[in-house]
Amino acid sequence: MKTFEADVVIIGGGSAGMAAAIEVKNAGLDALIIERDYELGGILLQCIHVGFGLHEFGEELTGPQYAQKFINQVNELEIPYLLDTMVIEFTPDKTVYAVNNKEGLIKVESKAIILAMGCRERTRGAINIPGFRPAGIFTAGQAQRFVNMEGYLPGKSLVILGSGDIGMIMARRLTWEGCEVKAVIEINPYVSGLIRNQVQCLEDFNIPLILGYTVTKIHGKEKIRGVTISKVDTNFDRIVGSDRFIECDALLLSVGLIPENELTLKAGAKLSSNNGPIVDNNLESTIEGVFACGNVLQVHDLVDMVTAEAKRAGEFAIEYINQRYGKEIKREKQIKCVPGENVGYIKPDLVNVLDLSKEIMFTLRVKYPDRRIQIQFRDKENNQLVYKRNKVYVIPSEMVEIKLNLKENQIDPGCQHLIIDVVPRPEVLIEEE
Amino acid sequence: MENTSSSTVRVIRCILCPSGCPIQANLDSKGNVTFEGYTCKRGLEYAEQEYYEPKRILTTTMRVENGFLPLIPVRTDMPIPKDKLKDVLKEIVKIKVQPPIKMGDILIENVLGLDANIIASRDLNKI
Numbered sequence: 001m002k003t004f005e006a007d008v009v010i011i012g013g014g015s016a017g018m019a020a021a022i023e024v025k026n027a028g029l030d031a032l033i034i035e036r037d038y039e040l041g042g043i044l045l046q047c048i049h050v051g052f053g054l055h056e057f058g059e060e061l062t063g064p065q066y067a068q069k070f071i072n073q074v075n076e077l078e079i080p081y082l083l084d085t086m087v088i089e090f091t092p093d094k095t096v097y098a099v100n101n102k103e104g105l106i107k108v109e110s111k112a113i114i115l116a117m118g119c120r121e122r123t124r125g126a127i128n129i130p131g132f133r134p135a136g137i138f139t140a141g142q143a144q145r146f147v148n149m150e151g152y153l154p155g156k157s158l159v160i161l162g163s164g165d166i167g168m169i170m171a172r173r174l175t176w177e178g179c180e181v182k183a184v185i186e187i188n189p190y191v192s193g194l195i196r197n198q199v200q201c202l203e204d205f206n207i208p209l210i211l212g213y214t215v216t217k218i219h220g221k222e223k224i225r226g227v228t229i230s231k232v233d234t235n236f237d238r239i240v241g242s243d244r245f246i247e248c249d250a251l252l253l254s255v256g257l258i259p260e261n262e263l264t265l266k267a268g269a270k271l272s273s274n275n276g277p278i279v280d281n282n283l284e285s286t287i288e289g290v291f292a293c294g295n296v297l298q299v300h301d302l303v304d305m306v307t308a309e310a311k312r313a314g315e316f317a318i319e320y321i322n323q324r325y326g327k328e329i330k331r332e333k334q335i336k337c338v339p340g341e342n343v344g345y346i347k348p349d350l351v352n353v354l355d356l357s358k359e360i361m362f363t364l365r366v367k368y369p370d371r372r373i374q375i376q377f378r379d380k381e382n383n384q385l386v387y388k389r390n391k392v393y394v395i396p397s398e399m400v401e402i403k404l405n406l407k408e409n410q411i412d413p414g415c416q417h418l419i420i421d422v423v424p425r426p427e428v429l430i431e432e433e
Numbered sequence: 434m435e436n437t438s439s440s441t442v443r444v445i446r447c448i449l450c451p452s453g454c455p456i457q458a459n460l461d462s463k464g465n466v467t468f469e470g471y472t473c474k475r476g477l478e479y480a481e482q483e484y485y486e487p488k489r490i491l492t493t494t495m496r497v498e499n500g501f502l503p504l505i506p507v508r509t510d511m512p513i514p515k516d517k518l519k520d521v522l523k524e525i526v527k528i529k530v531q532p533p534i535k536m537g538d539i540l541i542e543n544v545l546g547l548d549a550n551i552i553a554s555r556d557l558n559k560i
Contacts, residue, residue, distance in 0.1 A: 048506035064555035196448035
């Protein structure tokens, strides 16, 4: 078995993995990226539309451009990477096992691991649509790869289920490729992607957006020939008598993304409710020296935010190797961050009491849209409000970022749980944002 | 009674932030256009641009001969008028490019005289 050594192994060569590796290399440590695809870049390579890089580069780039800039940096810094190589396991002692066609089974010994495996799409199985299993059903991202990189069309007359950004962007893309997009169906009473995409991908082309409906049956045995859509009630149950048939030869599903954490679980790390690893404010998982960043930790709205998070993961891994690696340091006391009202999840899951005087980046996603709200951090032990911030609106498709120094906000030393709520704003307060 | 009534000729949904303000373009009896419903200056600017001269950056793919991939992602290097998107797509379909290609390479210069170039979004090597 071929054996490699590196200070830090980065699993995944997409936007998160490349940014983390560059950070590690710039600190003078050895990084090794392991990527399962035949080139670096990850999912950015198939996202050929613009909208990337406004924060990171101050210009509006396409996904491939954004990726290329990082690929060029990786090459300039001569950061080693293995392509076509699938990590099959890593262990708490930071040994990584991978396979590829050239070397067979590979072992990499490292001091720290950065998880950057990204996320995957929810499929038909996750939403249980009745019917046979005909050809012509794709996830939106899968169709995106076929259309934008491999030169195949999924169909000529399509229905898209889910108004996530990838679904809407594919509606425009397929229209430009000469296909007819019959409708975009969204189960919620609101669009789940950005307004910009609703306007520029659907309204620009008069593609019908049907809210409050879902696909309740797939027709066709060998090849899909249509779908039944039905109106749903507030519990998302089908309303009898509201069925409509739409003829189509392909159905694209844009129904959500899940962090891809099979390796993480296998290594014994714990996951939180969003399917990402439980991390502390150093982005360190429940396994010492194993860090997570990008969509494997939480699904982001913007790649720029992935890059920023990955750089921080890189810094934390460097700090770990320089200060804690190989030393017997007991894990300090931690405060648990608990999602409260209208909070789907919050990262980090844990805050080290020793780090309370540091600035910590909290990220959260709400469960439903709301206006004129207040985000509250509450000490569960003494029921005191530790921090509050007003916002004009919150929507599930927009991640909320809060940079916060808890010590400056006078958190009680006895605090063990922080409850985070997003609630209607008390009337008297002055608007901030 | 004096006629001061104006009619809404178009509703432009602002895309600059998730507030998504619906901005009405109103036409009064003298033929003047006024905007209503925006809540910030950028919103008004967007509505004016979108009303008088809507533009988009076009992104698509171009066919590649003997490439590592059969397609290369391309874009216009500046926004072009929205009503020209289809014509530009038709120009792009006519062409097959040869690798190696570098990000930023101009694949069609000054497409349809719009002053915009079609440029490569990534590097692409030979097969």
